[in-house]
Amino acid sequence: MRILLVEDDQSLGQAVLGYLKSKQFSVDWAENLQQARAFVATMHYAAVLLDLNLPDGEGLGLLPHLNSSIFNADERPTVIVVTARDQVSDRIRGLDAGADDYLVKPYDPEELLARLRAIERRRGAQISSVLRSGGVAIDLARESVRKDLVPVVLTPKEWALLRVLASRPEQVFTRERLQEALYQWDDSSDSNTLEVFISRLRRKLGSSLIETVRGTGYRLVAR
Structure with a gap:
């Protein structure tokens, strides 16, 4: 399963990248919105791990592109917002904007892994086993x-x-x-x-x- 990690924190990005690759995921890493848009335009992703505080804007700015007509319904990646913002209002805004899930930093890597495995199972269920x-x-x-x-x-x-x-x-x-x-x-x-x-x-x-x-x-x- 291919994943796009959108994260501007170098140390955290390296840690998540290494962890997911050790679990046999294919991962691309974008450090800002511009890079994320470029990746999405050329690659097919099953999931996007989206930070909100990025150098060139808020991560939610990527969602309109992911929800656009260039994706078929079964091709649109599942978006997990991963952020330190833990207010209920922030979660509601992210979900209303089109995100599918919300994970608050700091988080247990095993929890992230469980959510990604759930995405794999759901996508696998869409096609004949x-x-x-x-x-x-x-x-x-x-x-x-x-x-x-x-x-x-x-x-x-x-x-x-x-x-x-x-x-x-x-x-x-x-x-x-x-x-x-x-x-x-x-x-x-x-x-x-x-x-x-x-x-x-x-x-x-x-x-x-x-x-x-x-x-x-x-x-x-x-x-």
């Missing part, structure tokens, strides 16, 4: 794959790529979107890297499972 295509069964909830009833071992990079494709069977994903799935493992990921892992998935799961859409990207065939 097991996708079947031919002899391949992809269990998104358990992160397991079988081919002709035999378990298939995938590397973390292979699974990250397959998870995106399987999240929307038959939908064409651009190369740029799929490269995001590999970015968390390799900052220098490019189209050549993507094609290598597409080739590996086809070798393990069958050449007909992932279809190339010339000039656009790839899609997972569900039939």
Whole structure:
């Protein structure tokens, strides 16, 4: 799951970044609103951890962009406001502005983790837990794959790529979107890297499972 952390405090930002990456989340860190808007314009996030006191404005200024029509309802990231403001009025204002949750600093990292895991479960429930295509069964909830009833071992990079494709069977994903799935493992990921892992998935799961859409990207065939 990819997360955008919007936090201007260097020490706290580094701590949260390190903690979430240790829990296998992919995290981008923006230190101000301008950076946050740039990230949101180019990346797809499941969750945004949003501080309110930022150098170039209040964090709530990001919410209109997240609520805009550029996002489908199922693509809009879940926004957790993370701030030292603990007044009820502040919580109400944040939630009314479009935030989904509110966490007051200082907080226990395990509580943050629990909330992010809840987001993962909710998002996982929006799609079928097991996708079947031919002899391949992809269990998104358990992160397991079988081919002709035999378990298939995938590397973390292979699974990250397959998870995106399987999240929307038959939908064409651009190369740029799929490269995001590999970015968390390799900052220098490019189209050549993507094609290598597409080739590996086809070798393990069958050449007909992932279809190339010339000039656009790839899609997972569900039939």
